Amino acid sequence: MPAEHPPPVGRRPRIMAACLVLTALSACFPEAEQVSSDLSCDEALGSTYTGPDEDVSAETVVLVDVSASMWRDSGEFPDFSDDVSELAVDENVFGQGGERLLSVARFSGGESTPEYLLDRTRIAEAVGTADGQQHEDLGRVRDCLGERLADLPRPSAASDGSDVLGAIASGAGKLTGSTKAPDPDTVRRLHVFTDGLVNTGCLDLNRYFDEGLGRDEIVADCASSGEEPKEGLDGVNVTVFLQNSPEHGFDRTQRGTVQDVWTEVCGIYGAGECATSPGEERAPTETVDADPPEVADTEVMVPKADLADRSELELPSQLLFSFDSAKLRPSANDLLDEAVDAGGGGFEQSVAVTGHTDSKGSAEYNKKLSQRRAEAVADYLESLGFADITVEGKGESDLACADDYKDGELADAECAQDNRRVVIGFTD
Numbered sequence: 001m002p003a004e005h006p007p008p009v010g011r012r013p014r015i016m017a018a019c020l021v022l023t024a025l026s027a028c029f030p031e032a033e034q035v036s037s038d039l040s041c042d043e044a045l046g047s048t049y050t051g052p053d054e055d056v057s058a059e060t061v062v063l064v065d066v067s068a069s070m071w072r073d074s075g076e077f078p079d080f081s082d083d084v085s086e087l088a089v090d091e092n093v094f095g096q097g098g099e100r101l102l103s104v105a106r107f108s109g110g111e112s113t114p115e116y117l118l119d120r121t122r123i124a125e126a127v128g129t130a131d132g133q134q135h136e137d138l139g140r141v142r143d144c145l146g147e148r149l150a151d152l153p154r155p156s157a158a159s160d161g162s163d164v165l166g167a168i169a170s171g172a173g174k175l176t177g178s179t180k181a182p183d184p185d186t187v188r189r190l191h192v193f194t195d196g197l198v199n200t201g202c203l204d205l206n207r208y209f210d211e212g213l214g215r216d217e218i219v220a221d222c223a224s225s226g227e228e229p230k231e232g233l234d235g236v237n238v239t240v241f242l243q244n245s246p247e248h249g250f251d252r253t254q255r256g257t258v259q260d261v262w263t264e265v266c267g268i269y270g271a272g273e274c275a276t277s278p279g280e281e282r283a284p285t286e287t288v289d290a291d292p293p294e295v296a297d298t299e300v301m302v303p304k305a306d307l308a309d310r311s312e313l314e315l316p317s318q319l320l321f322s323f324d325s326a327k328l329r330p331s332a333n334d335l336l337d338e339a340v341d342a343g344g345g346g347f348e349q350s351v352a353v354t355g356h357t358d359s360k361g362s363a364e365y366n367k368k369l370s371q372r373r374a375e376a377v378a379d380y381l382e383s384l385g386f387a388d389i390t391v392e393g394k395g396e397s398d399l400a401c402a403d404d405y406k407d408g409e410l411a412d413a414e415c416a417q418d419n420r421r422v423v424i425g426f427t428d
Contacts, residue, residue: 045145060088191239195248197258199298310343349428353390403415
């Protein structure tokens with residue numbers, strides 16, 4: 001290896017001068033000190049705001065369902081603390097000028113819920129200017145929020161019912177102006193953690209599926225009971241983070257239908273597509289230890305498809321369509337794909353699609369509805385590559401069981417659901 005040589009004599013003064021300059025610069029610009037937040041929790045999360053609406057720049061409402069169906073069989077409850085903190089106080093809210101407000105509540109189906117643990121609470125202003133100071137202050141606010149919400153899954157708050165829409169209406173009422181004519185520059189968000197399995201109130205899903213409730217009936221019933229958002233949800237960023245517990249035992253299509261229902265409900269009140277896929281977003285696997293609630297939830301019976309008989313696959317209409325509609329639900333494609341797989345053959349098979357309804361309404365109307373629904377299913381199958389498809393709408397002429405309705409009133413809910421179906425048959 002060649003020997004190292006010192007730099008030429010003429011370069012030595014320049015190197016020494018550069019070293020002196022660097023030494024001086026390091027003295028002028030010392031290493032940044034580690035910063036920490038001096039905020040107390042009383043400063044981080046202040047008092048309830050009672051000032052004028054025009055001074056509010058950002059509002060967040062977080063609602064957590066603590067009804068019995070949200071608890072695990074072991075008595076544990078999902079640990080939402082990190083998700084609530086991240087959503088409630090993010091960089092966009094923390095960086096806003098003006099007043100930033102936060103409300104957090106737990107709810108079930110009892111008359112005393114939602115129960116607000118934080119009610120239009122003022123969030124500390126981000127005033128730190130040191131490098132990293134605002135980040136540290138933000139972390140401090142989140143830590144304090146976690147402390148405030150330590151007893152969020154209190155078992156005594158659980159009930160044997162879950163009224164999600166009623167909670168949403170309450171949460172919307174906390175927003176500035178109760179959502180009426182808001183300032184378009186104001187950040188207004190409403191986040192809900194729930195399994196979406198409403199079993200009480202105007203949107204009881206058992207009643208939704210049993211009676212085949214439609215938009216007009218939902219609006220009328222919820223207005224009558226006072227559970228609807230009074231001013232709608234226009235201008236509010238609503239997200240319903242649907243949870244999926246293994247205890248529910250739902251398959252993918254049933255979970256998709258629950259999501260479709262909430263998308264439909266949010267659309268009714270102006271919130272757009274608000275629901276996430278169950279168990280796929282903001283669905284923590286970590287749990288907190290807590291005594292299990294002393295009550296059991298009424299089970300929500302979501303329809304389920306029977307794909308056992310390849311020659312005659314019966315698909316519940318309510319997994320495919322909303323009430324009185326012949327437009328496929330967003331999740332219906334998944335079910336039809338499963339039906340094709342269950343058919344077991346290729347696209348050269350012949351396919352017969354037959355629509356059926358319950359006996360509610362006139363025979364003529366039911367026949368036309370069943371025909372339109374069968375055609376919608378056939379159109380999707382054709383898009384997959386099937387060419388030999390026959391379509392028939394039988395309406396109520398071929399009921400799976402009798403006496404579903406008597407004198408226009410629901411007499412047997414299970415029978416009515418069995419009658420509402422689309423049957424797909426594959427032949428080689």
